[in-house]
Amino acid sequence: MHRLKNWQLFAVCVLVWSTTWHAITYQIAHVTPEVGIALRFGLAGAVVLLLCVARHDSLRFTPAQHGRLALQGCFMYGVSYICVYYAERYVASGLVAVGYSASPLVTGLGARALFGIRITPRFILGGVLGLAGVALIFLARVWQGRRR
16 A cells, blocks of 8 residues: 655645634634534545455454543544634634643643553654743743734
8 A cells, every 4th residue: 555755644634724724713703602613523534434445444342442542532523623613712723722732742742641552752852942932932932913
């Protein structure tokens, strides 16, 4: 089976994720955040299932694994995206996306708590640098507002 190169995987993520923030602004005008999220992740789940079937990937997990995966999905995607959708009603889409960039650090902490995955110093450094970058973007915006 053909495997995508790292740059191709990154390009797919950038294309899909960058358009999603703008699309949310259209979606919240027509449906509640909860319905929008259910539609969005229902469609995404169907696409992933079809890809797994096409690739003959095993989808067998123990009941405990299903439970942890369900918890991870509910909290890391369901709850967090409900917050994102409500935020998009009051804050510019780009700023919401920048704020959400802190999610990898939160994801790592969740993976540690739910699955016992070891968090490396490199991961912590990357997360802290990412948060610092987000803080600088917001700080610059606040500073520009005060100069006017």
